[in-house]
Amino acid sequence: MAEPPAEQPGVPDINKRWVRVTGTHGDFVLFDFTIGDPDLTVELILPFPAFLEFCATNHAPATVEPAAQAAYERLHRRSWTIPLPQRRPGGASDRLL
Amino acid sequence: MPVASIGPYQFESRDKVSNFHGNQLTYLHWEEHNMYCAALAYPLPPTMPFRAIVENLLPEAYGYHPEWAKVKWDQVTWMLDGRPFIPNLDASLAENGLGHKSVVRFWTPGLHGIGGTAT
Amino acid sequence: MSIADKSTAKPRKLGLKERYAHLTRGLGWETTYQPMSKVFPFTDYEGIKIHDWDKWQDPFRLTMDSYWKFQAEKERKLYAVIDSFAQNNGHLNITDARYVNAIKLFLTGVSPLEYSAHRGYAHVGRHFVGAGPRIACQMQAIDELRHAQTQIHTISHYNKFFDGLHDARHMHDHVWYLSVPKSFFEDACSAGPFEFLTAISFSFEYVLTSLLFVPFMSGAAYNGDMATVTFGFSAQSDEARHMTLGLEIIKFMLEQDEGNVPIVQRWIDKWFWRGYRLLTIVAMMMDYMLPKRVMSWAEAWEIYFEQGGGALFEDLSRYGIRMPKYHEVASKEKGRLSHEVWATFYNYTQATAFHTWIPEKDELDWLSAKYPETFDQLYRPRFEYWKEQSDQGKRFYNNVLPQLCVTCQIPMIFTEPDDPKTICFRSTLYKGERYHFCSDGCKDIFLYEPEKYIQSWLPVHQIYQGNCGGATVPEVLNWYHMSLGNDNMDYQGSPDETLWNEWTADRHKSAI
Numbered sequence: 045m046a047e048p049p050a051e052q053p054g055v056p057d058i059n060k061r062w063v064r065v066t067g068t069h070g071d072f073v074l075f076d077f078t079i080g081d082p083d084l085t086v087e088l089i090l091p092f093p094a095f096l097e098f099c100a101t102n103h104a105p106a107t108v109e110p111a112a113q114a115a116y117e118r119l120h121r122r123s124w125t126i127p128l129p130q131r132r133p134g135g136a137s138d139r140l141l
Numbered sequence: 142m143p144v145a146s147i148g149p150y151q152f153e154s155r156d157k158v159s160n161f162h163g164n165q166l167t168y169l170h171w172e173e174h175n176m177y178c179a180a181l182a183y184p185l186p187p188t189m190p191f192r193a194i195v196e197n198l199l200p201e202a203y204g205y206h207p208e209w210a211k212v213k214w215d216q217v218t219w220m221l222d223g224r225p226f227i228p229n230l231d232a233s234l235a236e237n238g239l240g241h242k243s244v245v246r247f248w249t250p251g252l253h254g255i256g257g258t259a260t
Numbered sequence: 261m262s263i264a265d266k267s268t269a270k271p272r273k274l275g276l277k278e279r280y281a282h283l284t285r286g287l288g289w290e291t292t293y294q295p296m297s298k299v300f301p302f303t304d305y306e307g308i309k310i311h312d313w314d315k316w317q318d319p320f321r322l323t324m325d326s327y328w329k330f331q332a333e334k335e336r337k338l339y340a341v342i343d344s345f346a347q348n349n350g351h352l353n354i355t356d357a358r359y360v361n362a363i364k365l366f367l368t369g370v371s372p373l374e375y376s377a378h379r380g381y382a383h384v385g386r387h388f389v390g391a392g393p394r395i396a397c398q399m400q401a402i403d404e405l406r407h408a409q410t411q412i413h414t415i416s417h418y419n420k421f422f423d424g425l426h427d428a429r430h431m432h433d434h435v436w437y438l439s440v441p442k443s444f445f446e447d448a449c450s451a452g453p454f455e456f457l458t459a460i461s462f463s464f465e466y467v468l469t470s471l472l473f474v475p476f477m478s479g480a481a482y483n484g485d486m487a488t489v490t491f492g493f494s495a496q497s498d499e500a501r502h503m504t505l506g507l508e509i510i511k512f513m514l515e516q517d518e519g520n521v522p523i524v525q526r527w528i529d530k531w532f533w534r535g536y537r538l539l540t541i542v543a544m545m546m547d548y549m550l551p552k553r554v555m556s557w558a559e560a561w562e563i564y565f566e567q568g569g570g571a572l573f574e575d576l577s578r579y580g581i582r583m584p585k586y587h588e589v590a591s592k593e594k595g596r597l598s599h600e601v602w603a604t605f606y607n608y609t610q611a612t613a614f615h616t617w618i619p620e621k622d623e624l625d626w627l628s629a630k631y632p633e634t635f636d637q638l639y640r641p642r643f644e645y646w647k648e649q650s651d652q653g654k655r656f657y658n659n660v661l662p663q664l665c666v667t668c669q670i671p672m673i674f675t676e677p678d679d680p681k682t683i684c685f686r687s688t689l690y691k692g693e694r695y696h697f698c699s700d701g702c703k704d705i706f707l708y709e710p711e712k713y714i715q716s717w718l719p720v721h722q723i724y725q726g727n728c729g730g731a732t733v734p735e736v737l738n739w740y741h742m743s744l745g746n747d748n749m750d751y752q753g754s755p756d757e758t759l760w761n762e763w764t765a766d767r768h769k770s771a772i
């Protein structure tokens with residue numbers, strides 16, 4: 045038998061967006077991105093500067109999971125002291141670590 | 142090894158030569174010029190003289206390349222289905238040993254693609 | 261007890277475990293008036309031996325009613341969001357219209373696979389004996405149908421504004437480059453149920469899917485494409501279950517009988533290679549089609565396969581399973597794959613339902629930096645030459661159809677594992693006829709089951725057999741349902757570009 049119709053809750057607001065950092069990988073930030081409702085979450089990865097830009101353009105406040113805190117802060121600190129990757133002669137990798 | 146199957150499993154090749162209306166497939170490839178991303182596929186009559194490949198098909202296909210005009214034909218080396226090969230220009234494809242789905246690769250000494258990058 | 265008693269008696273609320281037991285109750289019964297082998301004709305012939313189906317434990321124990329409630333609620337929000345983006349002209353928020361070409365390729369190449377996956381799981385869900393795998397496959401069949409559905413909404417949205425998406429279903433079944441994903445899935449669906457799960461649940465969903473989804477969704481989000489991120493919401497949340505099914509089936513087979521190990525290993529080898537070849541389009545999207553880049557293909561391969569996959573196979577080694585054959589070839593190719601593929605589509609854009617272009621200078625610089633060992637040495641001169649020619653009105657098109665690999669159906673563009681300047685040719689004779697392959701991986705797959713692959717519907721050969729509408733480009737494109745001069749050719753001068761520049765004229769003005 046059909047259940048009584050559930051109360052029609054509001055439509056998720058697409059302008060409300062959040063970011064939650066779940067980890068890092070080298071220079072990349074792993075994070076969950078949510079639009080309007082926690083059910084609407086997707087797992088993303090971006091290089092650190094792109095990540096900051098992404099949060100800004102989406103007006104998305106970011107939180108960091110406790111387990112990712114230390115690694116994220118390291119990435120954050122490094123990005124202020126080391127210039128963006130430059131191509132080095134001799135094919136050296138661009139890894140900052 | 143046969144296919145693991147629930148019954149008899151036998152099929153004809155979808156590309157058997159008789160499906161090509163009297164033609165056979167031939168693949169041609171100019172080595173070290175990978176601006177052309179893969180070997181070129183042609184349906185050709187087995188009676189066609191090999192000369193038609195050199196004088197018609199290849200210039201049409203590769204003429205755009207800046208090194209094409211510099212090819213010295215007397216120096217070109219050929220490979221047919223993985224074996225060194227010297228084509229007889231006036232003999233037919235069949236007489237030259239080209240069968241259905243044969244691969245003809247050729248190298249042009251001194252020409253290594255744009256900037257020597259095999260492009 | 262009378263009916264009246266029943267209706268007034270308060271039903272005891274069942275726990276999750278009990279409800280699951282009721283859901284699956286009797287699903288694994290032993291037949292009486294027909295032999296089991298007739299009711300389940302597909303469980304034995306692949307050679308996999310199962311002694312105890314009850315050893316399959318479903319870790320999720322999801323019941324239909326909770327699945328229904330949860331997904332309905334999620335979907336309601338999802339479609340509300342899709343509508344909001346459509347009403348707010350979401351397509352104008354993307355970085356550049358070139359980006360849409362990545363989406364066109366994804367929506368015509370990959371989205372129809374969601375539907376194929378639905379069919380595949382519905383089929384094997386019927387044919388397993390144990391209740392655990394049957395339920396898991398049926399749930400996934402519904403998931404995949406939902407994925408297809410949400411992605412069709414994205415197709416419908418972009419189809420209103422850009423070319424090339426008006427007939428994705430027809431194109432998937434006809435167009436030359438789409439025969440690559442199509443034949444991949446048909447190979448899996450025409451195998452037995454155990455191979456199907458190894459192919460799709462394990463090799464594709466478990467081992468390779470994070471390479472497809474995470475970087476691709478990140479690219480969509482970073483380039484402002486919320487319509488695509490929206491279908492990511494729906495697909496990604498189901499992935500945990502799908503990936504678990506993938507690992508479960510492998511461990512179940514390996515634990516049930518030692519004789520299963522070599523069979524499973526061969527399937528892993530085959531489907532790793534087939535999946536990897538399929539991902540070449542993703543490599544190209546990441547390195548060439550995103551106006552704002554996320555990471556290079558080489559980086560993604562290192563993170564998601566070399567590191568992630570390495571750990572997985574270490575774990576599986578206790579069952580006697582090793583890394584998939586030719587994984588080292590894939591690693592050798594990581595510095596060339598995307599460049600070789602982008603150049604291929606550049607060769608043949610006259611016959612694609614999306615546009616290609618030469619990367620801008622800063623984009624070439626990015627590629628040089630990401631590929632310090634290969635890009636300047638091998639590919640940059642090619643693109644710069646093409647750019648030069650194109651600027652003089654002589655844009656390069658390859659006017660002769662390419663040779664295709666019989667197994668993966670990709671043009672034979674890949675180079676020798678140890679020599680990036682020489683095309684890799686492999687071939688074999690079977691019943692007196694020659695067959696050609698792009699790699700040892702593809703050749704091995706053929707050699708094991710030649711009768712299967714001699715049936716390959718190779719688009720180039722089909723054109724030459726006269727089965728694709730005619731012998732000229734316009735005739736074939738017509739047969740593909742492509743609109744000549746709109747869907748195909750270079751991005752430069754395309755209707756997409758013209759419209760985009762009109763729509764964003766204000767943006768440019770205010771930027772200056």
Ligand SMILES: [Fe+2]
Nearest residue numbers: 374404407495
């Ligand atoms: Fe899916």
Ligand SMILES: [Fe+2]
Nearest residue numbers: 404465499502
């Ligand atoms: Fe899935």
Ligand SMILES: [Zn+2]
Nearest residue numbers: 665668698702
């Ligand atoms: Zn292949």
